[in-house]
Amino acid sequence: MLAGLASLAFAPAALANFITPPSGGSPNASRISDLYTVTLIIAAVIFVGVEGTLLYALVRFRKRKGRVAAQIHGNTRLELGWTMGAAVVLVALAIITFVELHSIRTPDVSGANGLSASEAIPIETDAIKPPKGPFITVQVNGQQYIWRFTYLGYGKLADQLDDPYTYYHMYVPTNTTVVLKVVSQDVVHSWWIPPLGGKVQAVPGYTNWTWFKISKPATFRGQCAFLCGRGHATMKALVTALPPKQWLAWLHTLEQNLQANKNGGAAGRSVLSKRTGSAAVENP
C-alpha cells in the first residue's frame, strides 16, 4: 500500500486517471476529458472559494469574550448577486458543453492512412449518424456475460448471420472511424472502454450507438458498466487496433477459421446423424 502511495507521488502520469478521465485513445474520449478538465478548474475555484469562506467565517466569528452577534436578517442585493453569480457560472458551463457536444457526439472523418473507401464497408442504420467518407460498423451485442462483436457487411452473403464475429476481443483498423451499433439480447448492459469515449447502454429492444477512432496500434480494455447479473464484474472486453492492411489480413484469417469451423461442424453433424438418426441432431 505504501509502495503504491509512493508511486502515486512520483508518477505524474498517474494523475491522468486520478483527477481526470482517460484520454488519448479516441478523439471523443479526449474531448470529454477536456470538457471535464475545464469544468474541474471552474469547480476547484468555486470549491476553494465556498469552503474557504465557510472556514473563514467559522474561525473569524467564533464566540469570544465581548463579541455580540449582528442581528441581520438578510441583504436583498447581496442575495440577488450570488444568485445571479451562480446562474452565470452555469450558463458558462452550458455554453462550453454545447461547443464541445457536436465534436463528441458526431463521428470524426477517417484518417488518410485508414481503410480506403473500397476496403471499408459502411453499414448505415436509422439510429446512426455516420461520418462522411469511409467507416466501418461493428455491432456490439451484450449478453450475460460476454460481448459479441459482428463486423457488419464483411460476410460473403448479404445475410448478417454470415458476417464474421468475435467474442470479448474486438479488432479494428487504425485511423478508421468505427461506428458501434450497440444492442443487447437479454438484460441491460453498458458498453464502456474508458479511453475510447463514453458509455452507451445496450438496452434490449433498442439500438444505441457510439463511435471511436484509434490513431496508433494499441489495445484498450474495458468492461460492462451496468449491473447485468451475477457475472457483471466478469463481463470484460478488449479492443485492439491494427494497421489497415494487418486488420484486413486478420479479418481474412477470421473468416477462414469461421468457415473451417462451420464446415467441421457440418461434417460432424452428418457423421452423428448417420449414427444416431437425425432427430437428436436436428434439435441439439
Add this chain to the structure above:
Amino acid sequence: MAASTLNPIPQIVTDRVEREPRGMVRWLTTTDHKRIGILYIVTSFAFFMVGGVEALMMRMQLSVSNNNLIAPEVYNQLFTMHGTTMVFLFVVPMMAGLGNYFVPLMIGARDVAFPRLNALSYWLFLAGGIVFYASVFWNPPEAGWIATVPLAESTYLPSGGVDAWIYLVHLTGLASLIGAINFFATIANMRAPGMTWSRLPLFVWTILTYSLLLIIALPVIAGAVTMLLLDRHFGTHFYDPTQGGSVLLWQNLFWFFGHPEVYVMVLPGFGIISEVLPVFARKPIFGYKAIAASTILIAFLGLLTWIHHMFTTPTPVIVLIFAMIASFLIAVPTGVKIFNWIGTLWQGSIEFRTPLIFAVSAISLFIIGGITGVFLAMFPVDWQLNDTYFVVAHLHFVLIGGSVFSIFAAIYYWFPKMTGRMLSESLGKVSCGLMFLGTLTTFLIQHSLGLDGMPRRVYEYDNIGHLELYNQISTVGSFILAAGVLVTVFNVMRSLKSGAVAGPDPWRANSLEWFTPSPPPANNFDAVPRVRSLEPMKDIRREIARRASAPRAAPTPTAGADVPSEPRVSV
C-alpha cells in the same frame, strides 16, 4: 327553593376510567406523535446500522483485488439491500420520525392532524422493513436498489427476493404517503395563532416540501412496481422487450420517483441545518424567504431532471439537453441555500457545540457532492462518469452530507428535548470528527476509482492502474466512519441513563418546541403561545426578562391582551 334559581352546572359523569397502558403496550398502542416519532427514529436508526454493516462487508470484499471473500450473488444482494435500506428504511423514515416529533411542537400543535393514521403509517413502515429483511432467510433481491429490468423479471431472477423488494416499496410507500398527507394537513391547519407562512420554521417548510414530493412521486413508483409484480407473476409484459414491452418505461418511471426521492432525503436535512445554525451563531437566519423559496424551487426542478439518470440510454440528444439544463438550474437554489447559511454564520458569535459542528460538516461535505453533481449533469461528461465509482462518491457526499450529518446534528440538537438529558459534548465531537474523516477517506478516493475505470456494482476487479490501492484507502475510511457512528450510539446509550438534565431550553433556541418541558407532556402545550415573529422563543425570553425586571405588582397589559391563552411565564 333558592337553588332552583341557580344556573345548572354542567357536569361530566364517567362510570369507567381506562387505565393508561404501560410498558410495551403503551408503545404498541400509542397515537402520540412524539412516541411515534421516537419509534420511527429508533427503528430507522437500527436499519441504518444494518445498512452500514452491509456497506462494511462490501468494503471488505473490495479491499483486495479479485477477492474471494464474498460470492458474486451475495455481493449483489449486499448492495441491493444496502441501497434499499438506506433510502427506504433509514433516511426517509428518519426524516418522518423527526418531522413527527418536532413539526407539531414547532408549530404549536398538540398532535398531528390524524393521530391514528400516523400510527398506521409507522406500522406499515415497520412491516415493509420486516417483509424485506425476511428475504434474508430465502433469497434476498440482487437487482440493485433500482431493481433494473429485465434483470428483475422472473426470467432472470425467479426467486422471491425481488418480490420482497416490491412489497417493501409498496408498504413503505403507503406509510410515507399517509405520513405525507398527515404532515401536510397538520402544517396547513394546526399552526399556533400568529404563525403565518412567513413565520413557519424552516424545518417545517422542508417537511412540507418533503410531503408534497412524496405525494407526487410515490404513486408513480407504486404503479411501476405493480406492473413489475404483474410481469413476474401474472403473465403481463410491461417491461419485456421480446413481447412488446419497454425497458426504458421502467427506467423513466423509476427515476421519475427516484430523483425526487433524493430531495425527499436531503431537503429535511437542509431544514435541520437551517434550524441549528441560527441558534449557535446566535443570529437570525440569513435570508429566510430565500431559503424557504429555494426549498420549493429545488423540489419543483427536482421533478424535471430524472432523465439525467438515463444519459447513456438511447434517448434523443434534445431530451438530454433539457435534463442537463434542468439539473444545472437546481444548482442555483442549492447554492443560494449554502450562501445563506454562510451568511447566517457571518458576523455571528459561533458556539462550537456538537449540533453546530455536525451541521457545518454537513454543509462542507454537501458542497463536494453538489459540485460533482454539476460534472454529472453535463451529459457528455456523464457518458464517461455514469455508473462508475465517481457516481458512488457523488451520491454519498450528497446523502452523507445532506442527510446523515444533518440527522446527527438533529440527534444532538433535539436529544435533550426528547429525553430531558444532554448528550456528552466531548463524545459528540469525537464522533463528528471520526465520521467526517471517515467520509472524506472513504469517498474522496472513489472519484479516482471511477476515473481510473472501475464501474459500480462489481464484486471483483483486476488490479489495473491503482485500483487496489484506492480501494484499500476507501475501506480503511469506511471503518473510521463506522467507528464515528458507534461513538454516538454509545453516547446516546450513556446519556439516556446518566446525561446531565437538560431543562426546557438548554440551547436558548428560537422555535416553539423549546417552550415545552423536556420531554414534552402528552398534550405538548397547556397554553399555546401567540407567535409574533419567526423566532417566538426569543420574544418569550425577552418577555420573561422584562417581567422579571418590572415591579412585581405592575400588571402587564400588553402581554395577553390579544389572546386570552397567553402563557403564564412560569416556564
